Every structure is written in C-alpha cells, then in structure tokens.
Amino acid sequence: MSHKSHQLISGIVLAAATIFPVALASGQATTVQDELMKTYKLVKIGSDTGGYSVVEEGTVLAIQKGGILAVPYDDKTDFKTKYQDGQIHGPGGLSVMGRKSIMGKFGKEQTTHLFAKGDKVYPTKIDVNVAKDTVTMGIVACDTCNSTDPPTYNKAEVVFEFPKGSLASATAPSVQKIIMQVFTVSKDDSKDAKKDDKGGDKGGDKGGQQAGGGDQGQQGGDAPAADPVSIEKGMTPDDVVAAMGQPEKKVTLGTKQIYYYKDMKVIFINGKVSDVQ
Numbered sequence: 001m002s003h004k005s006h007q008l009i010s011g012i013v014l015a016a017a018t019i020f021p022v023a024l025a026s027g028q029a030t031t032v033q034d035e036l037m038k039t040y041k042l043v044k045i046g047s048d049t050g051g052y053s054v055v056e057e058g059t060v061l062a063i064q065k066g067g068i069l070a071v072p073y074d075d076k077t078d079f080k081t082k083y084q085d086g087q088i089h090g091p092g093g094l095s096v097m098g099r100k101s102i103m104g105k106f107g108k109e110q111t112t113h114l115f116a117k118g119d120k121v122y123p124t125k126i127d128v129n130v131a132k133d134t135v136t137m138g139i140v141a142c143d144t145c146n147s148t149d150p151p152t153y154n155k156a157e158v159v160f161e162f163p164k165g166s167l168a169s170a171t172a173p174s175v176q177k178i179i180m181q182v183f184t185v186s187k188d189d190s191k192d193a194k195k196d197d198k199g200g201d202k203g204g205d206k207g208g209q210q211a212g213g214g215d216q217g218q219q220g221g222d223a224p225a226a227d228p229v230s231i232e233k234g235m236t237p238d239d240v241v242a243a244m245g246q247p248e249k250k251v252t253l254g255t256k257q258i259y260y261y262k263d264m265k266v267i268f269i270n271g272k273v274s275d276v277q
C-alpha cells in the first residue's frame with residue numbers, strides 16, 4: 001500500500017470517528033425531544049391590539065418547586081433558572097439588579113416574578129442539548145388556572161442540568177422523571193384550562209369565574225387538596241422559599257435571619273432553620 005493511500009485511509013477513519021459520535025448524539029437528542037413533545041404539548045400565544053392571549057392551550061403543568069424567576073412575556077431578558085441535584089438555582093442577584101439598573105436608564109421598569117409551588121403554567125418550548133447535557137423547558141403562566149385577573153403571561157426558562165455525558169444515553173422516561181421533580185401534569189389540563197386565558201370562560205363570562213359553579217378562584221369540585229407544607233430544622237433559605245414562596249419580609253441580624261410569612265415566621269441561624277413561630 002502506498003504512503004498516499006495510507007494517509008487517505010487514515011483521514012477517512014479519523015473523519016468517521018469525529019462525525020459518527022456527533023450524529024449519534026444528535027439522533028439521541030431528536031428522539032428524546034420528540035418523545036417529550038408527545039407528553040408536553042406546547043402552548044400557542046398570539047397577540048393583537050388588545051394584548052396577548054392563548055391561541056391554543058398546551059399541557060397544564062403544576063410547579064413542584066418554587067423560586068423560578070419569571071419576566072413579562074414581551075421581555076427579551078435572558079434570565080434562566082437552573083435545576084441540578086434536586087435544587088432550584090435562580091439567576092444571581094447581581095445580574096437581576098444589573099438588568100433593573102440598565103432598564104431604568106432607558107426609562108423602563110424591569111418587572112420580575114417568582115413562581116411558587118402550586119402555580120400552573122403551560123410549556124412554551126423543549127430543547128434537548130446532548131452536547132451540553134441540558135434540557136431546557138420554557139413556560140408561561142396559565143393565568144386562568146391561577147385565577148389571575150388581569151392576566152400576566154409571566155414567562156420563564158428552566159435548564160435541567162444532567163451529569164456530564166449522561167444525556168447521550170438517556171431515555172425520554174428517565175429525562176421526564178427529572179422534569180417531574182419540578183413540573184407535573186395537572187388535572188387542570190383536561191378541565192379548567194379550556195378557556196380563552198383572559199380571565200373568563202370562552203362562553204363570555206368575566207372576572208375569572210369557572211364554568212361549573214361560577215365561584216371565583218375555584219378550580220373545580222374534584223381538584224385535589226394541596227400537600228401540606230413542611231418546614232423542618234436544618235433547611236436552608238432556598239429550601240424554605242421552594243416550599244413557601246418568597247416571604248413578605250426578611251430581617252438579617254448578623255448570623256440570624258428571619259423570614260416573615262402571613263401566619264408564621266421562620267428563623268435561621270447560620271443559614272439553617274432553627275425555629276418556626
């Protein structure tokens with residue numbers, strides 16, 4: 001075999017070794033993403049002179065961990081909440097404050113919102129990135145499900161981070177198992193979500209009334225009771241916010257912090273829950 005032929009064969013082998021893993025990873029991402037899209041139907045949002053509205057409902061999801069940072073639907077801010085090792089990690093406070101400062105210079109107000117446990121949302125996108133071992137899910141508030149009037153259409157993105165190299169061999173059910181730690185499919189998906197998402201039923205009722213009984217704020221007679229919130233010694237502030245949502249007031253006294261809620265206060269010593277009153 002000539003030296004030139006040997007070089008040619010070596011080049012083909014090297015190219016194949018480079019291309020095939022990329023092709024396999026791309027194929028795996030497509031397969032997992034397609035399967036996830038069958039479970040999570042994406043919402044379609046439209047707009048006109050009256051503002052935004054839901055054109056076609058998606059799968060209604062119930063948030064299981066609070067602390068997901070959201071912004072108005074027309075906001076172009078690229079805030080992402082990360083989920084890794086069972087914990088919600090919101091954007092750093094400095095990046096949020098920096099964005100508010102920039103918006104202020106342009107005479108605009110930067111409005112943010114933290115989704116709480118139990119809030120209902122629609123999925124807006126699903127992106128599986130095998131190369132980065134991430135699955136990104138975009139969400140927007142299901143305002144009729146949350147009895148929010150006027151509607152907000154707050155949106156957010158959650159990036160699920162997987163161990164390095166694991167997503168290449170992951171299956172859709174194993175990925176969904178991780179997603180379900182943050183989002184579960186709500187029973188509202190087949191009932192209360194069938195509205196125009198402007199605070200009323202498609203039949204023309206206003207004020208956020210539900211189709212069945214007409215009472216405001218009700219999710220339907222067969223809605224399951226929410227799990228009781230459990231606060232235990234040793235929990236971190238992030239754990240408490242994930243369970244209770246943001247407090248009404250925070251007080252810091254050296255190594256002691258106090259989070260005030262409507263009917264209770266949580267006391268932290270050195271970043272851990274020491275008492276609840």
